[in-house]
Amino acid sequence: MPDVELSYCIVNTSQRDLLLRGLDAIAREREGLTFATEVLVLDNGSRDGSAEAAREHPAVDEVIALEERRGKALNDTELLRRARGRYALLLNEDSELCRHATIELHEALERHPSAACAGAKLWRPVEVIVPAGKASTQPERRPPGLDEQACAWRFPTPLTALAGALFLHRLYTVQSKGGQTREVDWCQSSALLVRREAAAQIDYLDPDFFVYSDEVDFARRLRDRGWRSLYVPSAVAIHHEQLSTDTVSEPRIVEMARNRDLYMRKHHSPTAALTVRLLTAWPYAVRALAALLLPGHSSKRYLRHVTATLWPSRGEGLREAASTYNRERH
Secondary structure: OOOEEEEEEEEEOOOHHHHHHHHHHHHHHHHOOOOEEEEEEEEOOOOOOHHHHHHHOOOOOEEEEOOOOOOHHHHHHHHHHHOOOOEEEEEEOOEEEOOOHHHHHHHHHHHOOOEEEEEEEEEEEOOOOOOOOOOOOOOOOOOOOEEEEOOEEOOOOHHHHHHHHOOOHHHHOEOOOOOOOEEEOEEOOOEEEEEHHHHHHOOOOOOOOOOOOHHHHHHHHHHHOOOEEEEEEEEEEEEOOOOOOOOOOHHHHHHHHHHHHHHHHHHOOHHHHHHHHHHHHHHHHHHHHHHOOOOOOOHHHHHHHHHHHHOOOOOOOHHHHHHHHHHHHO
16 A cells, blocks of 8 residues: 555534535545545544444545544644644545645645645635626636635734734735735644644644634744745635624634633733733724624624633633533533
8 A cells, every 4th residue: 555645634523414525525636636645534522423424434544433522632633643644634524625625735835845734725605695687796716605714814913913903904914815825824724734744843733722723823833943834725625614703602702712812821921912812802892882783793792702802711611611511421
């Protein structure tokens, strides 16, 4: 058997249908590759038959079925350790690779030996309503029903938080722009090709990040060791389960704020961490006021973002929700 060049590494948490859709896309990708690959699925304590469905899928080589739910950083680390490929393509269960995404990411890291990570462009599903008798106004380059999702950013700092407070984050902080491969600070791990040699040098992802900011910390520690991250717009994936601010659950709000603050305290001073909390809370407060006048928006939800941002140690996040889920399972 030839040496494995690339390992597809998927973490699934109770999303059987999306997992199977993503595996079908991987199967199509593998048909056109000239190098050996493997597919690893880590099922995160699901109860919906995900692990069984993955075992039956012809594209899957190995299934790791956890009895208890764990954090994403820890799960991605286990997959990176188990993988046999020189490269590991980290995927969420809701990530669907588009044609040739694998080879575009692979070629990007082959061309840039100083890069440890290469992130794909992400599309997100949106509702498209076309009036009767009228053609769609979507540009030809944008598939109908899909919209581009920001997926590469500058590292969090007081300056990026200030840009957010001034509602200039899309101009300053978002780096997933343009049609050419470019160096960025960090890419979202929904579809992220990782050079395993580099990941091993920094002992993989930090399990203190249960979920959210884990890939930011990962990219920052890689940068500190001299590695770089790339945004590769020629590689595209559809990210199905995007959550708007109005629909995100309270445990997710708490977890996002908690891990954003953890990142700041780990890589910056206490003063910088406090500054980021204050500046990040401001636009949420503005949106909370605006939501009072806008139909279909939850002022209460925005206010929860404010309180979670200002006091990240309070409340129950996804870590606590996972502990409750595990207790109930037993």
